[in-house]
Structure formats: structure tokens, C-alpha cells
Amino acid sequence: MAKILDGKAVSQRVKNALKDETEKFVEKYGIKPGLAVVIVGDDPASRVYVNSKKKACAEIGYYSEEHALPESTTEGELLSLVEKLNGDEKIHGILVQLPLPKHINEEKIINAINPKKDVDAFHPVNVGKIMIGNFDFLPCTPAGVMELINEAGIDLTGKNCVVVGRSNIVGKPQAMLLLHKNATVTICHSKTKNIKEITKNADVLVAAVGRAQMFDGDYIKDGAVVIDVGMNRLENKKLVGDVDFESAAKKASCITPVPGGVGPMTIAMLMKNTLTAAKNAVLGK
Ligand SMILES: NC(=O)C1=CN([C@@H]2O[C@H](COP(=O)(O)OP(=O)(O)OC[C@H]3O[C@@H](n4cnc5c(N)ncnc54)[C@H](OP(=O)(O)O)[C@@H]3O)[C@@H](O)[C@H]2O)C=CC1
Numbered sequence: 669m670a671k672i673l674d675g676k677a678v679s680q681r682v683k684n685a686l687k688d689e690t691e692k693f694v695e696k697y698g699i700k701p702g703l704a705v706v707i708v709g710d711d712p713a714s715r716v717y718v719n720s721k722k723k724a725c726a727e728i729g730y731y732s733e734e735h736a737l738p739e740s741t742t743e744g745e746l747l748s749l750v751e752k753l754n755g756d757e758k759i760h761g762i763l764v765q766l767p768l769p770k771h772i773n774e775e776k777i778i779n780a781i782n783p784k785k786d787v788d789a790f791h792p793v794n795v796g797k798i799m800i801g802n803f804d805f806l807p808c809t810p811a812g813v814m815e816l817i818n819e820a821g822i823d824l825t826g827k828n829c830v831v832v833g834r835s836n837i838v839g840k841p842q843a844m845l846l847l848h849k850n851a852t853v854t855i856c857h858s859k860t861k862n863i864k865e866i867t868k869n870a871d872v873l874v875a876a877v878g879r880a881q882m883f884d885g886d887y888i889k890d891g892a893v894v895i896d897v898g899m900n901r902l903e904n905k906k907l908v909g910d911v912d913f914e915s916a917a918k919k920a921s922c923i924t925p926v927p928g929g930v931g932p933m934t935i936a937m938l939m940k941n942t943l944t945a946a947k948n949a950v951l952g953k
């Protein structure tokens with residue numbers, strides 16, 4: 669049976685360490701790291717994430733603000749809020765929850781966030797820095813995955829890593845971070861032919877597709893490390909990943925559960941980025 673990579677436990681350790689660091693920061697500079705979370709509309713799933721971000725801020729000792737705007741908010745109104753937060757000294761990190769309503773251009777909003785406050789690392793300046801390998805922030809979900817792999821003591825050098833999914837927020841940056849660790853990386857997507865043949869050769873599989881339980885044991889190589897980024901709500905309200913945990917766990921050496929795997933790590937990495945942003949701000953970086 670596979671070893672379970674416990675994202676809840678690892679994220680708690682990360683948050684505990686951040687709490688200690690934050691106490692020192694507050695003592696030295698007399699200010700708290702501050703995070704603003706902006707949410708437009710009332711998608712219940714988004715609400716859950718926003719609430720857990722708020723809770724994590726309180727736990728670690730950050731200042732946090734929530735801006736919950738109605739679905740009818742215009743692009744101009746959202747841009748004005750982002751501008752206001754860019755200029756607000758109490759705020760070191762800005763997170764605009766995605767997806768945004770269809771009438772708002774996401775790219776425009778992301779581009780408006782001051783890159784120094786872009787704790788999601790979605791701004792083109794930060795995306796470019798990640799590509800080069802010299803960055804302030806790592807995108808939270810891929811960084812959380814790397815932290816879990818690292819905690820498990822897995823060396824990625826020369827390993828065949830397969831990422832399924834190529835979104836700007838998960839798949840693409842994930843592939844880049846694996847590459848930085850000297851893995852041989854394959855990216856699959858909806859136009860990829862014979863996905864199973866590719867994933868069956870993966871020493872490390874990262875599933876980030878958004879298809880409930882797509883990857884069963886047949887997709888997994890014996891002894892593989894299986895990382896499940898997917899978050900899918902079934903009709904019975906149960907939350908499942910992109911991996912069919914029961915059957916994949918029979919083949920894998922290590923596997924992340926959903927819930928309790930990558931999700932909590934995403935929040936922990938957001939918290940880490942917020943402290944980094946606050947430190948850079950006080951140092952005038
Ligand atoms: N744990 C966490 O913290 C987070 C979890 N998530 C979850 O991760 C999943 C992916 O999120 P995100 O990247 O934003 O999703 P997107 O919908 O933006 O991207 C999905 C990707 O999967 C590919 N894809 C879709 N169907 C298939 C298929 N049948 N075979 C192969 N590839 C396929 C798409 O290909 P193409 O490009 O060709 O369309 C696309 O690249 C979702 O379940 C989401 O809820 C997301 C963010 C954070």
C-alpha cells in the first residue's frame with residue numbers, strides 16, 4: 669500500500685514555522701504582514717477557499733482584509749479596488765480569486781496587480797521570473813506540490829515526470845518547477861493522444877485536469893509518486909480528485925489524498941508568499 673503524503677500535516681508545519689517568523693517580523697518592524705483577498709460573485713466553492721485563507725491569516729498572525737463584491741461589479745470598479753490596494757501600505761499581498769465573472773477580463777485584472785504584491789505569482793513579470801528561475805514568489809499550488817515531494821525525501825533528478833493539464837495557474841508552472849529540479853518533464857492536455865501510455869511511464873504523475881477520478885490504477889506505473897491536484901465535487905457533494913485513489917494507491921509508492929493533500933499546501937504557500945512580500949516591502953526591495 670502506498671505511503672500517503674499528508675498535506676494537512678505538512679501545511680501545518682509550514683504554518684507553524686511562518687507563525688514563529690511572523691512574531692519576529694512584527695517585533696522588529698512593528699507591522700503585520702497584510703493580505704487582501706478579493707472575491708467577485710458568490711460561488712460556494714470559492715467561498716470555501718476564501719474562508720480558509722482568512723483562517724490561516726488569523727492563525728499565523730497576519731492582518732487580512734476580505735473584499736466580497738457582487739456578481740454585477742464592473743471591470744472598472746474591480747480595477748479601482750486593485751489600484752487602491754496597490755497603494756495601501758497595510759497590504760503586502762493581493763489575491764483576486766479566480767475565475768472572475770465572464771464580463772470581467774481576467775488578464776486585465778492580473779496585469780493591474782503590482783507584481784510585488786502578486787502573491788499568486790500570476791502577473792506576467794512573475795511568470796517570466798519563474799521561467800528564468802530567479803523569482804520572489806512561486807505559484808501556490810505548484811509550490812505546494814514541490815514542498816510535498818521534497819518532504820517525502822524524493823529526489824527528482826532524471827525522473828520522468830508527467831504533468832496532465834497545462835493551465836497558467838497549475839500545469840504550466842508545475843512543469844517548470846519540476847524542470848528546475850532536473851526532472852525530465854512531459855506535459856499532457858486534452859489534445860494528447862494515448863495519455864495512458866505516457867502516464868504509465870511516469871515516475872511522478874501530477875494530475876491537474878479537473879476530471880473526477882480519471883486516473884485509475886491502469887494509468888499508474890508500479891512504484892510511482894502520484895500527486896492529485898484535482899478538486900471535483902460529485903453529485904453526492906463528496907470532494908474527489910482527478911485520481912481514483914483506491915485503485916491508484918495499489919500501484920503507487922506515494923500518493924496525495926483529496927481532501928487533505930495539495931489543497932491545504934496551496935494555502936500554506938500563499939501564506940509563505942505573503943510574508944515574503946511583507947519582508948521585501950520593509951526592505952524596500
Ligand atoms: N489543490 C488546489 O489548490 C487547486 C486545485 N485546482 C484543481 O485542479 C484542477 C485543474 O485546475 P486548472 O488547471 O485551473 O483547470 P483548467 O480547466 O484551467 O485546466 C485543465 C487542463 O486539463 C486539460 N484537460 C482537460 N480534460 C482533459 C482530459 N480528458 N485529458 C487530458 N487533459 C485534459 C486541459 O487541456 P486543454 O488545455 O487542452 O484544454 C487543461 O490544460 C481542477 O480540478 C481544479 O479545481 C486548481 C487550483 C488549485
Ligand SMILES: Nc1nc(=O)c2c([nH]1)NC[C@@H]1CN(c3ccc(C(=O)N[C@@H](CCC(=O)O)C(=O)O)cc3)C=[N+]21
Pocket residue numbers: 716717720763764765766767788808809899907926927928929930931932934935
Ligand atoms: N487567485 C486564485 N488563487 C488560487 O490559489 C485559487 C483561485 N484563485 N481560485 C480557485 C483555486 C482553487 N484553490 C484551492 C485552494 C485550497 C483548497 C483546499 O484547501 N482544499 C481542501 C478542501 C476544501 C473543501 O472541503 O472544499 C483540501 O483539499 O483538503 C482547494 C482549492 C485555490 N485557487
